[in-house]
Amino acid sequence: MKLHEYQAKQVLSRAGIPIPDGRLATSPEEAESAAKAIGAAVAVKAQVQVGGRGKAGGIKVTKTPAEAREAAKAILGMDLKGLRVDKVYVERAANVAAELYLGITLDRDRRRPVVMLSTVGGMDIEEVAASTPERIARGWPSPLLGLLPFAARALAFEARVPEPQRDAVVDIAQRLFAVYRSTDAMLVEINPLFVQKDGSVLAGDAKLDIDDNALFRQKELAALKEVSKDEEAEEKARALGFSYVQLDGDVGIIGNGAGLVMGTLDAVRNAGGRAANFLDVGGGAKEAVVKAALEIVLANQRVKSVLINIFGGITRGDEVAKGILAVTAQHPPRVPLVIRLSGTEAAAGRKLLEGAPLVSKETMDDAAREAVRLAAEGRVKAPATRVKR
C-alpha cells in the first residue's frame, strides 16, 4: 500500500526527519492560503502515486500566493499517467545546493533490508544503478540489530557525503531505518534528500510503501488507504477473498493457485492471445467464490472469451461447476467460456456442466488455444465494442 508524498512526509517528520513546511490543498483557494501561511516561495505538487511527476507537469514552483493558486488550478484535475489529481501539496521551496538519495527496501537474495545512499539524488535510482553503480553505497543491516551508528557512518563515508552534512545524513538514515521497521515498509525513500545552501538537510520528496500483509497491525496507516478507479475491481476481489489483477488483453482468466494462473496467462500468450486479467480463486474455492470471480471477469467489457483452468487439489471440480452454472443459468454468458477441469472431483464437475453453454478441454494448452481462437472470433463479430473503448 503506497502512501502519498504528504502522508509519507508526515510519518518521516514524526520520526524526527526534517521536512519543508507544507500544507495539503484540494482547491486553488486552499493552495493560495497555504502559500500565504508559508510566507515564501512554494512548490505546488500533485499528490498522485506516479514517478516523474515533475517532468509530466505535476510540480510547479511559484513565488506568490496568487501564482500558487494558478498553479493549483492547472494541476488539480490534471491526468497524470492515467491518474486524476485531486489534491496538491503546497510546500516551502527549498534553497537547493545539492540533491542526495536515501532509500531502504528489501534485498530478497540476502533476506535483509538494504539501505542505499547516494550523492546522485533526484533521479530514478535504477538509472543511477545502471549508469554509475559506484555512486550508490549499500548496507545490509541485520533486522535484529537495526542500522547501527557505525554502519550508517560507513555508508556516509562510502557515498562521500560532504563533511558538513555527514552527521545530519547519518542521523536521518538511522531515523529512516526506524521508520522502515516501525511502519512495516516494503520501501521507504527520500529522493531527493535536499542539501540547502545554508548546509541544512531535509527531505525533498518521500515514498513509503507499506507491506499489505502487515496492514492488520498498521491500523493508523491502513486507514489512509485510497483505492483508485483502476484498482476497484482488484479491491473488490480482495474483499471476496481472491486475487485479481487487470491486464490489457481480451481472454478472461480464472484459475486456482497463483503459479497455475500465471502459467495459464503464459499458455494464452503461447497460443497467440493476450490475457485480460490475472484471477486466482485461491485454494478450496466454493461455488459462491467461483460465481463472483466469473462475474468480475465478465464485467470487463474488453473480455471476448473466458478461460477457466482448475487443477483440483483442495479445490473441488463440482464446486467450480456449480459456481459457473450459478452465472450461466441466469442468462447465457455474453462471451464463450472454455473450461479445463482436472484433479479432485473433476469428473463430477464435468458431468454437472454437461449441456451448459461452454467448451470443455482436456489440457491447459488445448483450452488456451480454444479460448484464444474464440476471442479472435469475438473481435471479428463485435468490432464495435473495440471502437467504443
Added chain:
Amino acid sequence: MKLHEYQAKQVLSRAGIPIPDGRLATSPEEAESAAKAIGAAVAVKAQVQVGGRGKAGGIKVTKTPAEAREAAKAILGMDLKGLRVDKVYVERAANVAAELYLGITLDRDRRRPVVMLSTVGGMDIEEVAASTPERIARGWPSPLLGLLPFAARALAFEARVPEPQRDAVVDIAQRLFAVYRSTDAMLVEINPLFVQKDGSVLAGDAKLDIDDNALFRQKELAALKEVSKDEEAEEKARALGFSYVQLDGDVGIIGNGAGLVMGTLDAVRNAGGRAANFLDVGGGAKEAVVKAALEIVLANQRVKSVLINIFGGITRGDEVAKGILAVTAQHPPRVPLVIRLSGTEAAAGRKLLEGAPLVSKETMDDAAREAVRLAAEGRVKAPATRVKR
C-alpha cells in the same frame, strides 16, 4: 538507581501493565483526601527502598479516609531500617485471591536477561528459590529478540499459572520485558502480582532498579534520583570522580583501582582490623582528587587511622604525595596516616612525604598491620568518640 514503588508503578502503568488506583501523599491530610478520591478501602504504604516494609509496619490497610489519615500519621516520619519515611502511597486495596511473582534481572553467567515467574508470590524470591526452586519458572530471552510470545507462554505453562489468568500474565510479562529494556533496568520486579477475586491481574508492588551506567540516556528517570543521608558521601565522591562506599570499621582506606582497594580492605581484616570505607581514587588521580579523597575519609568521625595504598601505574606517586601534603600542610591530621607507595614515581612521592606526619611502609600487608595497630591505639586514646556515636 532504585525507584520508589509509586514511581516504578507509574512506569509500569505507562507500559500498559495494570496497577491499582493510587496517589502519593506527604501529609496525613493528603492521605485522607487521596483515600476519599479513591473511594474504597486503601493501603497506606511507606515509600522507602527497603525490603519487608509490611512486616516492619510500613504498610497499613484502612477502610475509611479518616483511618487512612491516622495510618499516614503513624507511618510518616517513621524510621524503617534506618530510612526516614517522608512520603506514603495511598492505593486502592486489592481484593486478593492469589499472589504471583514476576521479575526480570541479569543472569551474569548466561549474559542474558532472566525472566522469573512463580505462583509463589509475596515473599522474597531468594527464599522461594532456596525452599521450592521448582516453583520458579525461568526463561532467558535473547536481548536481540526480546521476550517472544511463545517464550512468555512457555513460562506461564511451566509456572502453572491458572488458565483464567494465563493470557493476562503472558501479556504483562511481555510488557514488563519491554520496560526492562526501555528503562535500562538492572532489575524490574512485580512482587506480588495480585490475582483478584474477580480474576483480574494487577501489580501489587513494583521494584525498578536502573543501571547507573545508563542514566546518561535515561534522563527522565535520572531526574527522580533522591540521595539518602547515608549515601551523601558516596554521591559527593561520585561527583568528584571517585568511588566511595561507607563501611562500619575504623580504618579509613584510600587506594587506586577497585581490586586493589578490595584487596586492601581484606588485608586490614587479615590484620584483625575493620575498614571504615571503600575508596578508589581511580586511575591517574591528580593532587586535587587525592586531597578530596583524604578529606572525605577524615570527615568520617569513626575513622581512627587512614591507610593509603597506591600501586602506581597511570597514577603517579608524586601526585598522590602532593594531595596528601595539601591536607596535612593546613593542620596535622586528626588521626595517624599510613602510606604504602609503589610503582610509577613512588620514590619521588616518598621523597616529597619525608618529614610529613605519616608512617610509610614497603608492602601492603605491613601497611595494613600498622594502620590496624594505630586504629586500635586511637580507640584506647579516645574512647569518648566511640561513646558519642
Added chain:
Amino acid sequence: MSVLLGRDTRVLIQGLGREGSFHAARMKDYGTAVVGATKPGKGGTTQDGIPLFDTVAQAVAATGANASLIFVPAPGAADAMLEAIDAGVELVVTITEGIPVQDMLKVAAVLETSATTLIGPNCPGAITPGECKIGIMPAENFRPGGIGFVSRSGTLTYEIADLLSQAGLGQSTCIGIGGDPVIGLPTPDAVRLLNEDPATEAIVIVGEIGGSAEEHAAEYLRAQGKKPAVAFIAGRSAPPGKRMGHAGAIVSGNQGTAQSKVKAFEEAGIPVASAPSQIPRLVREALARR
C-alpha cells in the same frame, strides 16, 4: 528418504484448526508419522487421536518430533516458527500465507544461526512420494521415482507432478518452497539439496517472476551441477509492477523478469519449457543425453 523428509520423519502440527486437522488426517492416511500437535492450554488431551501439547518444546521432548507443519494464522506464524526453531526442530514447513515481510526477516536472521531448515511460508509443503508428506498437496499426483522437483508455486506443482507421474517420471522429493519474497529455503538452496542427493537423477525447477533466486540456482548448476535439469518460469506474460497473486511474484523495474531467468538457465545449458506440458519430454531428453 531422499532429502529433508522420509520414513524417519516425525511430524508435529502447529495450529490444529479446521485446515490443520483436515491435512493432518490426509498426511496420516499417506503414512506420515503425525506424532503430536500444539494447542496452548490443551496440553495432555488429544484431538482426532493426535496428542496435544502446550508448547513445541514439550511436544518435542515427549514425541521426538523432528519436523513441524505450521498452519498458525499470519499474525502468530512468525512466533510459531521461532518456537519450533528454538525447540530444535530440524524441518519446519509453514503453509500460512500473508505473513509480514518484517516478521520473515526476523525469522530468517534467527535461521542463520540455527540448524533448522524452513520450507515456506506460503507454500504447499514437501513430499517424498511413497514415504512421507508434509503439506497440503493432493498426494495422488505424486509417484516415487528419481525426479527432484522444486517449485515456487502450489497448484502448478500438482499439475506438473501429475504430468511427470503420468509420463512415468516419479519424484524423489518435491519441495514447494513458497511464493513469498522472503522464504526459508530459496530455490538455490533447494536445488543444492537435490543436486547432492543420491536418490535424485534429474532436477525440475519451477520458478516464477520476481527476485533473482532462479538466476542464482542457474549459476550454481552451471558451476556445480551433477545431473540434468529442466526449468519452467511462470509469469512470462506478466506486466512489470503488478503483483501476480504471490507476494513475491512481481517484476520491479528491470528486476525479476522471466527473460532474465530464462536466459540464466539457457546459459547454464538448462532447457526451459515454455509450457508445463513440455516438461516431461524435456526431462526425458535431458536424461537420455547424459
Added chain:
Amino acid sequence: MSVLLGRDTRVLIQGLGREGSFHAARMKDYGTAVVGATKPGKGGTTQDGIPLFDTVAQAVAATGANASLIFVPAPGAADAMLEAIDAGVELVVTITEGIPVQDMLKVAAVLETSATTLIGPNCPGAITPGECKIGIMPAENFRPGGIGFVSRSGTLTYEIADLLSQAGLGQSTCIGIGGDPVIGLPTPDAVRLLNEDPATEAIVIVGEIGGSAEEHAAEYLRAQGKKPAVAFIAGRSAPPGKRMGHAGAIVSGNQGTAQSKVKAFEEAGIPVASAPSQIPRLVREALARR
C-alpha cells in the same frame, strides 16, 4: 605468542583521544605493532605517526589489523565493539568503563555468532610479556615466563604481576578481563585458554566478589585442569548489597560471596591466597608438587 596476542598481533586503536594517544605511544614503546586508528572524518591523515581511518573495515583492509583496542567513551563504546566485530577483528580489547549493561548484552549476543574474542570492558587489557601489550598496564611490572594470569581487577593485576616478577615467576599471558557484570571473556573462558596453552605452566586466577564466574572456573579446572593453579579473591570483607567500585563487584543476597568462590577453588584442590603477597609462594609450591 602465548594466547590471544603475540608478535603477529597488529593493533588498531578505536578512540585516539588523550588517553588513547598516551597508551598507543606506550604500546609502541613496548614493541606492539600499532598499525592504525579510527577517527571518523580524519581518514587518510596521521596522528603521532599512526595512520587514521574513517571506519574499522577500511583500517582492517589497509593495515591487516587483527586486534583492536577501544577507548571510545561509554555511550559509543558498544557501537565501536560491534563495528570491530563486524569488520572481523579477531581480538577486541575494551578499556572503557561505565558501559550500560543492556549495551553489553547486545554485544554479547552478537559475539556468540562471531569469531571475535572480546576482552573487557572496564579492563586494563592483556599482555604477553616481551611480545605484545594491548592495554594500559605499566609494562615494567611484567616479565616473560610461564605463569598464565587472569584477573578481574586492574591495579591488583599490576601489584600481583610485580610480586610474581620479583619472585622470578614470569608470565606467559596476563589477561585483565574486566570488572563489569557482563564481559567478553569471563574467567572460565580465559582460564580455559591458558589451560590449553603449551606456553603456560601454571595459572593464577584473581577473582573478586560478584557473579559466579570463579565457581565455574574452579569446576572446569577440577574436571579438566592440566596444570597447577592458584587463586585469590578480592573483597572477602565486603558487605552484601554494596557495589565495590567495579560494577560487577557486588554480593546480591547469597550470590557472589567470596566464601562461595574460595570454597569452590578449595574443593577443586586449588590453593587460595588470603593476601596477594602469598601468591608467589603458593605458585612455587604448586609447581613443586607437580
